[in-house]
Amino acid sequence: MTSTNPDLQSVVTDIANEMAQRSDRGEVASYIPELAGVDANQFGLVVIDADGNIAAGGDSEAPFSIQSISKVFTLTLALGMIGDRLWRRVGREPSGNPFNSIVQLERERGVPRNPFINAGAIAVTDVIVSGHQPRESLGEILRFMRFLAQDSSIVIDHAVAASEKRTGYRNTALANYMKSFGVLENPVDFTLGVYFHHCAIAMSCRQLAMAGRYLAHSGTNPSTGFSIVPAERARRINALMLTCGHYDGSGEFAYRVGLPGKSGVGGGILAIAPGKASIAVWAPGLDANGNSHLGRIALEALTRRLGWSIFGV
Structure with missing residues (x-):
């Protein structure tokens, strides 16, 4: 103490x-x-x-x-995995638009403006998912959070994750739009499943x-x-x-x-x-x-x- x-x-x-x-x-x-x-x-x-x-x-x-605060930690993980290659799939500029806006994404050919808007965080999550099953990727994120906080009691609130999945139509649209431009490499359901769950960490x-x-x-x-x-x-x-x-x-x-x-x-x-x-x-x-x-x-x-x-x- x-x-x-x-x-x-x-x-x-x-x-x-x-x-x-x-x-x-x-x-x-x-x-x-x-x-x-x-x-x-x-x-x-x-x-x-x-x-x-x-x-x-x-x-x-x-x-x-914690919702979108988790994006700080998934960004850290993704940079650890592929380094500056990440910036080929997501930008580093402020958006000036709502966090779930699709307008900018359409104008910029599926490349999200930064890793903290929803589209950008979905693209970052896709990096973490690559080469793994969704459950393994989510386990890696949760282990990282527990390690940083030095607290093994941190969990995902599955009720919140399910609630987000049921109502996440805009995020699904964003993910499908990025997939159409090749920004996402994995099945949309895989990436979105991990995204909804890491945002639901309590x-x-x-x-x-x-x-x-x-x-x-x-x-x-x-x-x-x-x-x-x-x-x-x-x-x-x-x-x-x-x-x-x-x-x-x-x-x-x-x-x-x-x-x-x-x-x-x-x-x-x-x-x-x-x-x-x-x-x-x-x-x-x-x-x-x-x-x-x-x-x-x-x-x-x-x-x-x-x-x-x-x-x-």
């Missing part, structure tokens, strides 16, 4: 208390039936600094569906902040000294999180929070303060762009009070 930095804990506790008092909580993701019933009054925040100190507030141990803020530590410390887990990715790759993943991690709300997040981050429609956000900390926040209510409303507000308060914006105080 790690000790806690009292100053950091004080800031986290204050922010959690402030968020508990707010009435503007956003709207839960009703288009995924299993997420529609989540209580929007919940809020959790965990910050893990370079020394392993854990500051936690609110519902920090409650598991939630984690707490503490587990998620633990899993993201390698991105805050040049690709290395500072507690173990184990290198997950080269420093340059960690930097580039962070760059993509900053520019593309919140869909068409990425510019607003960079403007207000000033950290690389990746959101999910389950209400979670993983944020990275390079060299300082890995941060996970969860508030299920979303804003108009599909990002956690109170999560962004809490992170803006955190970076302001601690001076952690990458753009300076």
